[in-house]
Amino acid sequence: MALSKRKRTHEKDEDDAAFSLDDGVSESDSDVDISSALVGKKPRLQQSDHEEDDEELQEIIRQSISKRNKKGGTDMLKKTKGKTKITKGEVGGGSFQNMGLYPWLLRSLTLQGFRIPTPIQRLSIPALLTNPPRDLVGMARTGSGKSLAYLIPLVQRLGGRHSSTFGARALILLPTRELALQVLKVGKELARGWHAGDGDHAGDTKDAEDGKKGQSLRWGLVVGGEGLDEQFEMITSNPDVIIATPGRLLHLIVEMNLDLKSIQYVVFDEADRLFEMGFETALNEILHKLPASRQTLLFSATLPKSLVEFAKAGLQNPKLVRLDAESKISPDLKMGFFSVKPTEKDACLLLLLRDVIGVPLGSSKPEDEENSEDKGKGKAKLKYSEQVTAPHQTLVFAATKHHVEYLTNLITSAGYAVSHIYGSLDQTARSQQMEQFRRGHTSVLVVTDVAARGIDIPVLENVVNYDFPQGARVFVHRVGRTARAGRQGWAWSFVTNTELPYLLDLQLFLGRPIKSEVTHGGDRVYTESLVLGPFDRDRVDGEVEYIRRLDEENHNLPTLREVMRKGHGMYERSKGKASQASYKRTKEMIREGKWGIVGTASGVHPIFFRSKDASSAAKMLEEEERRKALLQAVNSFRPSETVLEIGARGNTETATLMKQRRKALGKAVERAAHASSSAKPIVEEVGEDEAQSEEGGKMEMADEETIAVFTS
Template identity: 45%
Template sequence: MPGRAASPAMSENEFDITNALFQNDSDSDNEAPAKQAKRQPKAAAPQQLDFLNGGGDDDDEDDEAFIAETQASANRKASNLKGRTVKKGGGFQAMGLNANLLKAITRKGFSVPTPIQRKTIPVIMEDQDVVGMARTGSGKTAAFVIPMIQKLKSHSTQVGARGLILSPSRELALQTLKVVKELGKGTDLKAVLLVGGDSLEEQFSMMAGNPDIVIATPGRFLHLKVEMNLDLSSIRYVVFDEADRLFEMGFAAQLTEILHGLPSTRQTLLFSATLPKSLVEFARAGLQEPTLVRLDTESKISPDLQNAFFSVKSGDKEGALMYILHNVIKMPTGPTEAAQRMKEENASGKSSKFSKKRKRSDDKAINFKESPTKHSTIIFAATKHHVDYLYSLLNEAGFATSYAYGSLDQTARKIQVHNFRTGISNILVVTDVAARGIDIPILANVINYDFPSQAKIFVHRVGRTARAGRTGWSYSLVRDSDAPYLLDLQLFLGRRLVLGREHGDQVNFAEDVVVGGFPRDGLSQSCEWVNKVLDDTVDIAAQRSVASKGEKLYLRTRNAASLESAKRSKEVVSSDNWTALHPLFNDETSQLEAEREKMLARIGGYRPNETIFEVNNRRSGKPENEEALTTIKRVRTTLDSKKKRAQEAKSEFVDDDVPTKSGDADADDAEDGAFSDEDEAGEGAADNMSLASESDLEVTFSSYNQPSNKKAKKEASATSFQNPEYFMSYTPNNTNMAEDRAYGVHSGTNANFAQASRDAAMDLLGDEGSRGFGEPRTMMRWDKRHKKYVSRQNDEDGSKGTRLVRGESGAKIAASFRSGRFDAWKKGKRLTRLPRVGEAETPGLGADLNHYRGGRRFKHNKEQAPKRADPLRGDYDKMKKKNEAAKERQLGKFGGAAAGGKSELKGTDDIRLARNLKQKRREKNARPSRKK
């Protein structure tokens, strides 16, 4: 066979099979003989082509199979070649991190970045300010620690910290320090922890040791900044971790003061579970052209999520919740499988009380991939009092339940959430404030016990389920007073409103808003059980009373629904389909139940044509009341005619004078039951509610205080001096004043933070009070000493009775921050001044930072005798015994060699020297006097 020319170099998408086809040809000159001999045993073709026997029917199939297998093997080899530039998409190796950091990431157990890490780290590496929306457990700590270590690289000998991480609590700061230590093992970076409760003197030494990274709480860091007069001009990297909790806990003034001292060239990162309006304003003021990073799964409803809305009365909500858990979700009672498995292992002795690996064994007993189970359910309540009440009620019913709310202790909250994540409990009862930072990877059901007042809160709640291709359900209890919020949600989602069984069985729970009632028999049985528990258990009844009082405050402080939805809700609630049986309960026995429900609805909605006076008069049959009966009939006829004329006038006014909007079109379609998916008004409403820019709002909608009727328009035109026909404005109509005056925070690209934050902004009500998110308390109290009202905020933050001074930014801070303790510390250390920012560091001042790099931290073991016993005190005998014991040990001020004092025993040389000195003095004193 003649020789074949060498094939050209293969591209990434091509492969050459000529070596396999002509591997037995001695004339082939594709490769050198040595290389060919070297590769001969490795490249064994899985199939041999038979050229001698001719081609059969299976030749084409064999060729296709051979080529496919050769291509697959080539792809496998390409992934293992060394020096190849092709890397796995989305991995840490593709982010340009150094080798030491990659080793630390691998050692910690990170193989693939989480979604928030994959979106955030590349943006941070480009030196952009970032606002990231991430919950606890989503990997947000590593999302800002990994770029920080990559940017700082190694310890700087110049004085000045370069990284600052502010956390809302001591526990979260400790957790962040642990992550920094683990990911920074391959570097010599120094990190310090500054939290309240620790010694100020030790923290003075830490800051004097020139740390690279400072992890602190805002209050203590501001105290040190003011006390030590710190220069923050060297900081390049600032992180506000869980910023929503920072504002909720009242750190707004401290953050403003700290932000004022930071340089303008810094890179600022802000991570938060939610984005309230106060946080958006803070981001606009403190960040430069920020980029909003949030996950689509958290901001949108999954198409695999199915929703069911149930109309209930206020007194039947507890029974409705029990009916959903028992009959709809079919929640099992008693301990879960994970709890039983852990109990069996503890009983068998695998996790002994004195075992060092007890915690690890508890975690290994549970497979995190299998838990939470298919019954895992989150129940959202309005206030912390509702959470306590529902937790007690569900425990009484036998369900494995956990709970969490905002004011719950951090350790207790961690334990409760851990039990739910590991499958020890199936139900988690939470408030919106507590649930905003909880990340649950696998969730089956969401129950809205209290219907949310904003559509964004509903999306935030149900966005936790139906992830990663899984199906999920959300169940919402809707009272008559919650109907306006339900209609707002229906307009926000742009979906069809289905009441009861008005559309028969043609309903889609994933694409429609389906509303209906419960079966009366099952609901009545659940309500009877709840009433029995309340009668038998005094504690649960008391909790319900407290929850009802908290609900009154919650209803007064929640946001109001739109006016159009409030008007439309009256007609929706008054319809018969509002309380009709929900299509979810379609089974064999539902037909009889539906007929029974219709009969009861007709009986309940029956209204006689005659008034009560006419009915009573007809029953008595007395002839003397005939004149009164005639008068009442005449009055009723007059009222009916007036009501009919008013309805006709109203319908004419709506048809002629009021322009039709998308919301009105949706309302009419919902009333007529003829809503169409192809309706352009409905689709436009959904698009406008999802994304809208300021220019679109200004062009599309008028001002909010624009008059709505003709009379108001006349009054407005009479008082205004601007005649639209002759008035000439001093600015063009197409000029945007906000952009012209540089009010915007965007750079003209599509990545507009103002627009993105407008869609993501969401304010949550507090779960134990009427104070809104980030709002200061306005309650006052009478100060008897100064004879005036003062704010109660001073009582809560510990500054009661202290003087406040103005900081550099103008915010009021406690005067105790300038106490002079740093000057006393410098005097005790005999330091005239510390090195300024930019100067070379002093090695001796960094001894206190050895504990970060793994060195031993030495502590003194000083023992001191107690004070002298006071005979007038009640513990005189006890103190006297302590003093006697100290004297025996010869410690403290009683002296002795054991206390470090000079020994009184003299040696031979000391005695000889003392004799000579004594002899000289004697001879000197024995001389005769010069006086005669």
């Protein structure tokens, strides 16, 4: 009897030991029967009439695992942080620890600096980890942490270990190569901590049981610009997660007759951008090849109507997590708008970099120096969370690749360290250029809209719109590269007179007033309104002369500038139109001449008085008032004689003719004034739907009734 009791006790201890998940193996992949550890005896064979009891038992198992993970997560946080105290929000409700994540996954998040979840992560992750799995539609502005919101449940569901069964288990579809590379990097960092806590020590011999533990997750990248042979080989190596752009993935599916029936977890990230780039047909083709039992996630910053129809067809009873209703842009984002002449934009850019942002001169580090840093003994490679850009580093958005090439040569000739990226650039070169900017080897990164979505450059504080975007949503995505995760940031935009209608559309979209003067100090006005003004005329003239000297030193600049102008003409013809009301209002603003538009009597942009002390600011304001008074006097001067009357003595023929003409024009002016005063003013009310035309009507946004299908 005693021997039997000891035997049962010994069996129970072994089961309890096997039940421990210190090695990070999920319960679905473990060879151990967990139910025996919970009830203290071997489970009986399931009978058909005991299905309800089996569901209750499974729920008990899930709750027990979740409680154990929460307790293990707390212990892991204490070990990871050491003597550092656990701050508020790292444990308890709404924290990563309270979501029941594996302790090793929580440790990986902590080491990378992800301590407190963002709102989209706090709402999405628990919903994605529920059983049975449920589809989800997530809407949040750029920079809110959507990528981590689906990567954490992905790693958790796959258990962090490689499956020997052939076929990928997760698929992530993204619009650009840079975003795919970034997601791949973050995903690998998350899954890298799977072996933490195994209990292995140096010198331990590896036996046959190590084969049961398996390997960590295998990741595969399928993007354009890479060789097909390497991607064929990658698919045959049986990756667990495939990160892809739709066009190249569909190409591989056709060429390899690739079967996607093993996919369990599908993510459409930046889905609105996928549709804008024309991937709708490819997405539908891929969707038909996926199994019906998959869990599907769709994350987007906006929700066009075409995307709603796609979500209806591809998702089953999805949960809607929406955080876009309160704020379209970050409340920490400060914006400045400069009215410029098209021929002086390059001079204004150099002036902005030097006098406003304060970018220091300097060239990038040579490649051999970079390699020597990476080869240092005992020095681990720079982790994703440790790549911190300097405060002066600036991201410049241009319209076309011809703009990027010209601006890169211009800014380099001016003595700055510059990187550049555009769509047709080789993938290896794009990765090198981005890495140089991330590591701080270059101060300026010139890009097209290929980097407007999803690229996370830590602590980036300055974004410049060299060419003003044609739609309000594109502007939101561009400036979303800064002021992320509670940090401050600046967005600087150049606006020509032909681009003023797009600025007025943006004003209606954001619901903020346009100002040309700032009456009080502080930066709060730059977050609450759109401050518009020109550069100082004297400084601009100096920079124009400096660029002429650069043209003499670098003979490529005039040629590249001419190519850029031709490319800009084609870009202007291809982009959409703003609303008719905005064009009408633009003419009125230029005629009024008091809205901070270049060429009018308005003063210099208030940002130039921001960094000055009280005495210097007062002196500059006084000089500005004298300049405005002088300009007003010059503009209001009307000579009493015409060129035909100057020097005419007596009653000459030309003088008599001009007097008669002046008398006739005076009567015409009086009649026009009388007619305008007697006519009733016509007031036109323009609704927001009529006045707001985003991207020329290419993408019609879904209204609240359309979005409500996800909440019904």
